[in-house]
Each structure stands twice: as C-alpha cells, then as structure tokens.
Amino acid sequence: MTRVLTVIHALGLLLVMFSMAYLMPIITAVIYDNSLMLLDFLLAMVWTAAAGTLMWLLTRRHKGELSIRHGYLLVVTMWTAMPAFATIPLLMLIPGLSFTDAYFETMSAMTTTGATALTGLDDLPPSVQVWRHEMEWLGGLGIIVLAVAVLPLLGIGGRQLFKAETPGPMKDAKLTPRIADTARNLWAVYVALTVLCIFALKWAGMDWLDAVCHAFSTTGLGGFSTHDASIGYFNSPLIEFVMVVFMLIATVNFATHFLAWNGKTLSVYKYDAEAKAAVGLILASCLGIAIFLWWNEVYLDFLTALRHATFNVVSIGASSGFASVDYGQWPIFAPLWMLFVGCIAASSGSTGGGIKMVRTLVLFKQGGRELLKLLHPAAVNPMKIGGRVVPNKIVFSVLGFIFLYFITIATLLFILLISGMDFLTALSAVLACVNNFGPGLGLVGPGSNYQVLTDFQTWVCAFGMLVGRLEIFTVLILFTPYFWRR
Amino acid sequence: MKILILGAGQVGSTVAESLVSEANDITVVDSDDEKLQQLQDRLDLRTLTGNAAHPSTLEQAGIEDTDMLLAVTQSDEVNLVACKLAASLFNTPTRIARIRSVDYLNRPEVFSADNFSVDFSICPEQILTEYIVKLIEFPEALQVQRFSQGKASLVAVRAFKGGPLVGNPLSLLRSHMPQIETRVAAIFRNDSPLIPEGSTVIEDGDEIFFIAASGNIRSVLKEMRNMDKPTRRVMIVGGGNIGRRLAKALENEYQVKLIEHNKKASEKLASELKNTLVLNGDGTDEKLMQQEHVSEVDVFCALTNDDENNIMSALLAKQAGARKVVALINRSAYVDLLQGGKIDIALSPAHVTIGSLLAYVRQGDVAAVHSLRRGAAEVLELVAHGDQQSSRVVGRLIDEIDLPAGATIGALVRGDEVIMGHHDEIIEAEDHVIVFVTDKKMVPKVERLFQVKVGFF
Numbered sequence: 001m002t003r004v005l006t007v008i009h010a011l012g013l014l015l016v017m018f019s020m021a022y023l024m025p026i027i028t029a030v031i032y033d034n035s036l037m038l039l040d041f042l043l044a045m046v047w048t049a050a051a052g053t054l055m056w057l058l059t060r061r062h063k064g065e066l067s068i069r070h071g072y073l074l075v076v077t078m079w080t081a082m083p084a085f086a087t088i089p090l091l092m093l094i095p096g097l098s099f100t101d102a103y104f105e106t107m108s109a110m111t112t113t114g115a116t117a118l119t120g121l122d123d124l125p126p127s128v129q130v131w132r133h134e135m136e137w138l139g140g141l142g143i144i145v146l147a148v149a150v151l152p153l154l155g156i157g158g159r160q161l162f163k164a165e166t167p168g169p170m171k172d173a174k175l176t177p178r179i180a181d182t183a184r185n186l187w188a189v190y191v192a193l194t195v196l197c198i199f200a201l202k203w204a205g206m207d208w209l210d211a212v213c214h215a216f217s218t219t220g221l222g223g224f225s226t227h228d229a230s231i232g233y234f235n236s237p238l239i240e241f242v243m244v245v246f247m248l249i250a251t252v253n254f255a256t257h258f259l260a261w262n263g264k265t266l267s268v269y270k271y272d273a274e275a276k277a278a279v280g281l282i283l284a285s286c287l288g289i290a291i292f293l294w295w296n297e298v299y300l301d302f303l304t305a306l307r308h309a310t311f312n313v314v315s316i317g318a319s320s321g322f323a324s325v326d327y328g329q330w331p332i333f334a335p336l337w338m339l340f341v342g343c344i345a346a347s348s349g350s351t352g353g354g355i356k357m358v359r360t361l362v363l364f365k366q367g368g369r370e371l372l373k374l375l376h377p378a379a380v381n382p383m384k385i386g387g388r389v390v391p392n393k394i395v396f397s398v399l400g401f402i403f404l405y406f407i408t409i410a411t412l413l414f415i416l417l418i419s420g421m422d423f424l425t426a427l428s429a430v431l432a433c434v435n436n437f438g439p440g441l442g443l444v445g446p447g448s449n450y451q452v453l454t455d456f457q458t459w460v461c462a463f464g465m466l467v468g469r470l471e472i473f474t475v476l477i478l479f480t481p482y483f484w485r486r
Numbered sequence: 487m488k489i490l491i492l493g494a495g496q497v498g499s500t501v502a503e504s505l506v507s508e509a510n511d512i513t514v515v516d517s518d519d520e521k522l523q524q525l526q527d528r529l530d531l532r533t534l535t536g537n538a539a540h541p542s543t544l545e546q547a548g549i550e551d552t553d554m555l556l557a558v559t560q561s562d563e564v565n566l567v568a569c570k571l572a573a574s575l576f577n578t579p580t581r582i583a584r585i586r587s588v589d590y591l592n593r594p595e596v597f598s599a600d601n602f603s604v605d606f607s608i609c610p611e612q613i614l615t616e617y618i619v620k621l622i623e624f625p626e627a628l629q630v631q632r633f634s635q636g637k638a639s640l641v642a643v644r645a646f647k648g649g650p651l652v653g654n655p656l657s658l659l660r661s662h663m664p665q666i667e668t669r670v671a672a673i674f675r676n677d678s679p680l681i682p683e684g685s686t687v688i689e690d691g692d693e694i695f696f697i698a699a700s701g702n703i704r705s706v707l708k709e710m711r712n713m714d715k716p717t718r719r720v721m722i723v724g725g726g727n728i729g730r731r732l733a734k735a736l737e738n739e740y741q742v743k744l745i746e747h748n749k750k751a752s753e754k755l756a757s758e759l760k761n762t763l764v765l766n767g768d769g770t771d772e773k774l775m776q777q778e779h780v781s782e783v784d785v786f787c788a789l790t791n792d793d794e795n796n797i798m799s800a801l802l803a804k805q806a807g808a809r810k811v812v813a814l815i816n817r818s819a820y821v822d823l824l825q826g827g828k829i830d831i832a833l834s835p836a837h838v839t840i841g842s843l844l845a846y847v848r849q850g851d852v853a854a855v856h857s858l859r860r861g862a863a864e865v866l867e868l869v870a871h872g873d874q875q876s877s878r879v880v881g882r883l884i885d886e887i888d889l890p891a892g893a894t895i896g897a898l899v900r901g902d903e904v905i906m907g908h909h910d911e912i913i914e915a916e917d918h919v920i921v922f923v924t925d926k927k928m929v930p931k932v933e934r935l936f937q938v939k940v941g942f943f
Contacts, residue, residue: 378767380764382756382757
C-alpha cells in the first residue's frame with residue numbers, strides 16, 4: 001500500500017504541473033471567446049491544481065524514491081488520471097456530453113489516437129478546440145520521453161533496442177547521460193518542429209487558430225481536426241503536402257532528430273535503419289495505392305489519385321488519422337492495407353503508435369534466420385539491425401511483445417463482437433485504437449465517428465488506446481499478482 | 487649489414503633465414519628462449535632473450551651500430567615502441583615494423599618521424615590476403631605477383647593439354663596473339679629450370695612463368711590451358727586474421743562461406759561480416775562439409791593456424807569435389823611435399839610475405855622482391871640509375887648486359903608503360919627492370935650489376 005501512496009504523491013505533483021496546461025485555452029478564451037468560457041477554464045484549472053495539491057499533501061509522509069515498479073504504476077495512473085481531469089472543461093462547455101464520451105475524447109487525445117466521439121466540431125468554441133489539440137500535443141510530448149528515456153529503463157518488449165543510441169558508426173553518440181537532460185533536449189526538438197509546422201500551415205493558407213491546432217495534432221501524430229470533414233474541409237493540396245511532410249518527420253525517432261540537430265548533420269538518418277524502413281514502406285504504399293485507385297477508376301486522373309492516396313496513407317500509416325476524403329468508400333484492399341501499414345510503420349521514439357518498425361524488422365529478420373537455419377544448421381547468424389547485433393534476449397522479448405499484442409487485439413475484438421458490433425467495424429476500431437491512429441472503417445470510418453458506439457464499447461476502445469499507447473506490458477503487468485507481491 | 491630482428495615468430499625466423507645466407511650480421515631478440523635456441527641451432531646468428539621494447543635489451547643486442555631494425559613481434563605496440571626507441575635513443579638509420587591492426591594502418595601519421603618513427607610498415611596478413619585474392623581471381627594461376635603498383639604482373643601457371651600453345655614452340659605465342667605483349671620468363675619441367683627460347687616446345691605439366699601487363703593475364707592464361715569457369719563460390723576454413731580479411735575482401739563479389747570452430751569467434755565474425763555465411767564447426771568435419779556442398783565450391787581455402795588441420799581439410803575438400811583447394815602451410819618441408827599433389831596450392835605465408843621485407847634489406851635500388859617456387863627462385867624489380875658511364879645497364883641493349891646464367895630480364899616498366907624485355911630493347915635511367923632469377927645464388931650478382939659505380943679517378 002505504501003507503494004501506491006508514494007505513486008499518488010508523485011501523481012499529485014504531476015497534476016499540479018498539468019493544471020498549467022489550462023493556460024493555453026485560457027489565453028485563447030481571452031482572445032476569441034466570452035468571459036463565461038474563461039471562467040470555466042479557470043475553474044477547471046483550479047480544481048485540477050487543488051486535487052493535485054490535496055493528493056500531494058495527504059501523502060507527503062510517503063514521499064520516496066520511485067523504483068522501477070513504481071514506474072509502471074505511475075505511468076499508467078498518469079495516463080488514466082490526466083484524461084479524467086481533462087474532461088472537466090468539455091463536460092462544462094459541451095451541453096449533453098456524457099462522461100463516457102468526454103473521457104473517450106480526452107483519452108484519445110492523450111494517447112495521440114485522434115478518434116473523436118464529438119460531432120459539430122466546426123461549432124465548438126475556439127478555446128475548446130485548442131484544449132483538445134493541446135492535449136494531443138502534450139500526449140505526444142509525454143510519449144517521446146516515455147519511449148526514449150523511460151521505457152528503455154524498464155526494458156519493455158525489447159525496448160532496450162531503442163535506448164537513446166544510434167546504430168552503426170554513431171554508436172557512441174549517446175544523447176546525454178541523464179534522463180532529465182535527454183527529455184529536455186527531445187522536448188526542444190519537438191517544440192521546434194511544432195513551431196515550424198505552425199508557420200508552414202499558416203503559410204499554406206490556414207488561419208492562426210487552425211494552424212496552431214493542426215500543428216499540435218500533426219507533430220503529435222494525433223489526428224484531431226477542428227472540422228468534421230477533417231482536412232477535406234480545406235481542400236488544399238498545399239496544406240496536405242505540408243502536413244504529409246511533417247507527419248513523415250514525426251514518424252522518425254526523435255532521438256535521431258536530436259542527433260541530427262546536435263551534430264548539424266543529416267548523415268545520422270542514413271544509419272537509422274528503422275526510419276529508412278518506415279518512410280520507405282509508407283511512401284511505397286502511397287504509390288502502390290495511388291496506382292491501385294487509378295486502375296480501379298476510383299479517380300480517373302492519376303495525379304488526383306496520388307494526392308488522395310498520399311495524404312490518407314501517410315496519415316494512417318504514420319498513425320495520426322486525418323482524412324482528406326472518405327477512404328472508407330475505396331475498394332476494401334486500400335483501407336485494409338492502410339490499417340496494416342499503420343500497425344507497423346511508426347518508429348520507436350516517435351509520437352506514432354503500433355508495433356513499431358524496429359520490432360517489425362526484428363520479426364522479419366527472425367523469420368529469415370529460421371529459414372537460413374533450416375538450410376545451414378551450422379550457420380552463425382546473429383540478428384543485425386542497422387549493422388548492430390541484436391542479442392537473442394531482446395529478440396525473445398520482442399516476440400513476447402508481439403504475442404501479447406495480437407492477444408490484446410483478438411481479445412478486444414471478441415469483446416466488441418459480443419457487444420453486437422459488426423466485424424469490419426469491430427476489427428478496424430480495435431486496430432485504430434490499439435495502434436492509436438483513430439478512424440477505422442465501417443461505422444467508425446472516416447466519414448463518421450465513434451459517437452455511434454454504446455457506452456460499453458466506448459470504454460473498451462478507450463482501454464484499447466491506453467494499452468496500445470503504453471506498450472501493452474506496462475498496463476498488463478499491473479494485472480499480474482506478482483506485481484503486488486512484496 | 488648489421489640487422490637486428492625483434493621477434494622470432496614465423497615472420498622473424500623466416501626473415502632471419504633468408505638474410506643469413508646473404509652475408510649479414512644478424513641478431514634476433516625474443517622473450518621465448520626456446521624459439522631462439524631452435525633458431526640458433528639452425529642458423530649462424532646471435533640471439534638474445536628479453537623484452538624487445540626495453541631500451542636495455544635493445545642496447546645489449548647492439549642496436550647502437552645496427553644499420554636496420556626489423557620489429558616483427560606479434561604485438562603492434564611492442565613494434566611501434568621499439569621503432570620509436572631506436573629512432574630517438576639510438577639513431578638507427580632504418581626502422582621497419584610489422585603492423586597488423588587496421589586502426590594504425592588507417593592513420594599513416596602514426597608512423598611519421600614525430601610519432602613512432604617507422605620508416606616502413608608491413609602487414610603480412612594483408613599481403614597474404616591480397617595474394618589469395620589474386621589466386622581466386624585467376625583460379626588457373628599458381629601464383630600472381632604484381633610489380634610497379636600493379637602495372638605488370640608475373641604469373642605462374644601449369645600448362646595442360648588443351649591449351650592452344652601446349653605441344654607447340656613458344657615462338658607461336660606471338661602469332662596467336664599479335665596484339666598482346668607477353669614474355670615467358672622461365673619454364674620449369676620436372677622441377678628443373680629451362681631457359682625459354684623461341685624454339686622451346688611447351689609440354690603438358692610444365693610450370694610456366696610469364697610476364698604481362700596486368701590487364702592481359704587472362705588472355706595469356708588461355709594459351710596455356712583450358713580455362714575454368716570463373717570462381718563464384720569460395721569456402722574458407724579458419725576465421726583468424728587471414729580468414730577474416732579474406733572473407734571481407736571477397737564477400738561482395740563471391741559467395742563466401744567461412745567455417746570457424748570457436749563459437750565466440752564465429753559470433754564475432756558473423757557480426758563483422760556482411761555477406762559471408764559464417765558456420766560454426768570443424769574444418770575437418772566431412773558431414774559439415776557435405777551439408778554445405780563442398781563439392782560445388784570453386785575455391786576452398788584452409789587458413790587455420792594448424793598446418794595438419796589445413797592439410798587434412800584441404801584433402802577432404804578435394805576428395806569431396808572442390809575444384810581448387812588452397813592450404814596455408816607454415817612448415818616449408820610440408821609445402822614442398824604437397825604442392826602439385828592433391829592440394830593445388832600450398833601457401834607458405836613466410837615466402838609470400840618475405841619479399842616485401844627483403845626489398846628493404848637488399849642493396850641497390852630494389853623496388854620489390856618476390857620469392858618463387860618456395861624460395862628457390864626469385865623475381866626482382868630493380869631500378870636502373872645513373873648513365874652509360876656509371877651504370878652497367880643503362881644505355882645498353884638487353885642483349886649486351888652481362889647477366890649471370892639463369893637470370894633473364896622479363897620486362898621494363900617505363901613510366902606507365904610496360905615494355906617486354908626483348909633483346910633489342912635499350913634500358914633507360916629510372917626504368918624499373920623486372921629480372922627473373924632461377925637460382926637464388928645469382929641474386930647478389932644481379933644486384934651488383936644494378937649498383938651505380940662509385941667514381942674512380
């Protein structure tokens with residue numbers, strides 16, 4: 001029990017810090033909205049800060065060092081408590097919104113999923129828009145640090161692989177020796193990228209509010225939009241192009257970006273096998289689907305096909321989840337392939353979700369190794385990624401991760417099927433939530449949203465997002481009896 | 487000349503052996519007195535037990551009046567330190583070090599006078615690797631030696647029935663290939679040398695040495711025997727220094743399999759090599775060899791440290807159907823025994839690498855020395871200096887040069903041009919002259935011929 005109290009103590013402090021995030025919608029409310037909204041956001045801020053302070057004060061006697069076990073618990077409670085507090089302004093400002101839908105919305109934001117249960121987005125007040133997008137951006141911020149600095153320490157699912165090191169000749173180029181420094185540096189890259197994206201989107205034709213909101217959800221690979229029609233609302237190839245570029249940048253490991261920035265060199269990307277594979281797969285899929293659509297006469301003009309294929313494939317493949325057209329109407333191969341790419345393509349240490357490209361590479365190479373072993377039983381064939389040898393221990397850990405990943409998908413799929421959902425909707429909803437890309441197919445396709453789900457189904461999807469975002473092990477470990485034993 | 491050799495290992499003792507016969511004062515230093523004892527029993531030289539990197543040892547070995555230091559111990563670091571000490575404490579004029587590590591070789595400034603003061607560095611493993619690579623490139627050849635940065639090559643090949651020239655006199659070579667310049671420098675029939683003349687008829691089984699521009703090797707080889715299919719599959723046994731370098735040099739152009747018996751070492755090899763299939767197992771395990779289709783292998787190289795293992799695995803591979811087998815054999819007695827039998831090429835590392843060392847030791851301006859037929863014969867690349875008065879070769883027709891019996895001028899390299907050594911060619915100053923000597927005893931005479939006369943008033 002003392003362990004829980006120590007974690008609550010730390011969580012209280014984090015909530016107080018989190019309440020600062022309300023400053024952004026408050027400023028927006030001052031500029032665009034009336035004083036009632038300003039008051040609501042101030043209230044939400046005070047409540048959150050007060051709750052945090054209370055938790056912090058009540059457990060101050062249990063203040064202590066956080067061990068690795070605390071780490072799991074803290075990460076999970078953080079990712080469940082923050083969305084809960086973040087619902088406050090939504091519940092106050094959107095009439096008729098249930099807590100279930102509000103929590104789904106904030107969880108979707110915090111996990112950078114981008115699935116929405118709201119309609120009439122265009123009519124939401126600007127401060128609420130900013131709040132939704134800011135949460136996505138903060139979720140991305142948390143994920144980068146979690147992925148690059150914290151999870152490797154816990155050693156989850158072969159995460160040691162992606163410790164803040166780069167392969168090949170840059171092997172010794174550790175980011176920085178301390179987690180806190182690493183986190184600060186990665187945030188600097190993330191913030192710089194976001195600022196760049198804001199200006200690029202403004203230049204491409206958005207107004208300031210839309211530019212800020214979309215930059216937040218692009219660099220966070222979230223997928224919220226300020227419009228029901230998502231990016232289709234703008235109908236601008238230039239905006240789509242800018243977003244494609246920034247989404248591709250955001251699918252690459254931020255540690256690599258940091259090394260490139262720090263060394264003022266682009267050569268680090270050459271040694272990032274994961275980034276090469278991820279970007280390569282996504283771009284090849286864009287071209288392939290464009291040809292497929294053109295061939296099937298979905299679009300009569302190849303350039304139009306290429307434009308829509310590129311934006312939507314990059315969006316789903318990079319696990320953000322914007323849509324420029326209703327790709328649910330495309331022949332079924334295209335959207336299913338997009339879901340598949342979305343499951344595997346994002347890099348570790350990026351804001352994207354899913355299995356992560358490096359694990360996919362490990363899996364593929366392991367398959368190749370087994371085949372080679374059959375042909376040459378005496379062969380010594382260590383697994384190499386980007387020229388670096390991956391120890392067998394890590395390979396096993398990755399295989400374990402993949403197994404649990406599929407079990408999770410299958411379990412959630414069956415639960416949704418039991419609840420009465422049709423197969424395509426259920427499968428795509430589970431994939432979209434666990435891999436954090438947002439829109440699925442069928443009832444939850446890009447043309448509609450998650451509002452149609454029952455409360456129970458909504459909670460299942462929200463759980464899927466959490467499990468997927470925190471790399472499955474982190475959440476499931478809390479359900480093992482060993483975790484609670486002393 | 488007074489020569490101090492540090493290290494009595496393979497390289498050290500072979501160098502000592504070749505130099506002793508050339509009337510030099512030789513001292514060998516090593517920390518292992520048993521090795522030294524063996525050396526002293528065989529050769530007329532002085533030995534000293536001690537650490538080669540200690541100034542006191544060097545002093546005792548008489549480094550103060552030594553003309554040349556050969557630091558060829560197993561350790562790069564000892565060799566470097568010895569050279570540095572020799573330069574800064576004892577003013578030794580010439581310092582040669584054996585350096586294995588690529589790390590050092592990649593940074594030539596390490597060897598400069600400000601740093602470790604190494605005049606010449608040699609890497610026996612690298613020389614041996616290049617030698618084997620050439621053999622794999624030309625699987626028909628017994629030996630390929632390069633001169634003048636690879637412009638000209640000397641190739642040894644065994645004539646076989648089916649080659650257009652076999653059974654015909656040498657003079658026909660010209661009419662067969664009018665556009666290609668080549669010259670047969672020597673022919674060995676039943677291990678005794680013949681002086682090649684236009685009328686000499688080539689017989690099946692003759693060992694022929696010819697010189698040609700490096701680009702023409704293949705065409706000349708075609709005259710001597712039926713050509714094999716080009717090499718595609720290579721199997722290497724032993725992932726030591728040589729095996730590893732060889733695999734690295736070959737892996738992008740050939741299918742390479744490397745067998746290494748040590749598990750740890752094979753894992754390290756596998757992580758280092760990109761396209762080589764590394765196998766963990768014994769090189770004499772016929773089951774493993776079958777599994778890996780040794781019968782399909784074009785060139786099989788046994789390169790472990792152990793002579794007997796190399797011989798056995800090469801024999802096994804040949805038996806199983808490998809097209810050409812190469813065995814690395816340190817003991818020279820074995821080499822003579824095996825070459826030309828079931829084992830196609832018995833490589834003696836000492837003989838392959840000694841040439842590059844000898845080039846520095848020899849008098850006159852010797853650019854390269856390669857020993858042939860396990861040291862019985864030699865080919866030298868000498869630089870002609872001076873003018874008609876001071877030199878006995880410059881400005882003269884090749885015919886007029888007073889070469890000792892058994893020596894022939896194979897070719898000249900003038901700038902970038904390779905000129906065959908026909909009798910009516912005139913040697914100019916600064917020509918690189920490639921001289922083939924069938925009897926090693928004649929080497930000093932040839933060298934003296936190329937020395938510039940000191941003015942005599």
